[in-house]
Amino acid sequence: MRTALVGGGATGIGRAVAEDLARGGHRVVITGRRAEALETAAQELRAATGAPVHWLVNDMSAPDTAAQLLGEIGSEYGPLDVLVLNSGGPAPGAVLAVDDAQWQSAFELLLLGPLRLARLVLPAMAQRGFGRVVFVTSTAVRQPQPGLATSVVLRSAVTAAAKLLSHEFAADGVTVNCVAPGATATDRRAQILTARAAATGRAYADVVAEDSAAVPAGRPAEPTEIAAAVAFLASSAASYVNGTVLTVDGGRTETI
Template sequence: MRTALVGGGASGIGHAVAERLAGSGDRVVITGRRADALEAAASQLSGAVGDGPAREVHALVSDMADPTSAVAAMDEVDDRYGGLDVLVLNAGGPPPGGILDLDDARWREASELLLLGPLRLARLAMPGMAKRGFGRVVFVTSTAVRQPQPDLAASVVLRSAVTAAAKLLSREFATDGVTVNCVAPGATSTERRTQILTNRARAAHLGFDELDAQDLAHIPAGRAARPAEIAAAVAFLASDDAAYINGTVLTVDGGRTETI
């Protein structure tokens, strides 16, 4: 049985990824900062579904932005399960704001969450993966790294840096069966999207439904993604079938991104 660690597993995309991996037979450890939400999510995800086997999902309170917490989390995974096979680096987005709206403190806070924290976990996990001869690291980023959104400056800048870092990481242990890739979601039906559109609606003096309709009109598919659709892309990159896919970005956006 593989062991997978999924960041932000209590809700949204992280929850959907945990559900998908657990349904495929992986032991899944979901992490986040809120113990109550994590425990509730782990309880909901665990157990058998229909006639299928029981799903094994565990909650582990950990703050990706806290170096001490990250080390403790990886130590616990090593002690309990003998190492990690799949690492899904998924973190909530920072507060919105333009490139000149964010002060140094907010840049540092966002950097710990989106860049330094994920890199720290990858640095802790990948050598063990290489030693065991198998590993999958998947960064969940955003299509904003290819088509920047001005009011999400911290996400654009730092997730772009994460994308570059993932490319470099993909070379480190490729001959040892370890791959590193990114999944870049577009508009997805999560609380995060609701928060972003609410802020934009307020700034534009528009109703939420009106702005939501305008946003969806720019998506060829005509709708936002379901979290399960992002999870399917992550699960594929984490699978044995994706062994020769390394250092790439898989965009899941309904055709919205206009770059080639």
């Protein structure tokens, strides 16, 4: 049984990923910052899947927690085979409206935190001859959105880092990829659209309808649809998929 660590696993995309991996036969450890939410999610996931789902509190943006987290996982559940680097996004804001403290906070959460975990996990995966690392980013890295400046800038850096990492361990059976979700029916989307409505003085329902209409599919993704892409990249079937960005957005991104 392979062991998978899923960040942000209590809600939204992270929870859907955890469920998909659990149904696929993985031992899953979900992490996040809220113990009560994690414990509830783990209980519900165990009941739904019949698989071992565990939880550990971890703050991706805290510099000193990565080694402790992986040490606990290693001692309790064995080596890590799959690492899904997923976290909540920073607050919306235009590029010049974000102050230094906000940039630094987002930098720790979106870039440095995931890289700390990858730094600790990838060499051990390579030694064992199997590993899957999946960064959950955003379609904003391909089609920048002015109101999501920190996400655009820092997730673009994450995408570049993932590409570099994919070269280093490919010959050892390890892949590093990104899944870039578009509009997805999560609390994060509601936060973004609420901020957009407030900034423009429009009704929230109108902003939601406009956002959905901009997607060729005519709706946001369900978290399970993003999870399916992550689970594929985490599988043995994706052994020759490496260093890529899998966009899951209902056709919204206009770049080729």
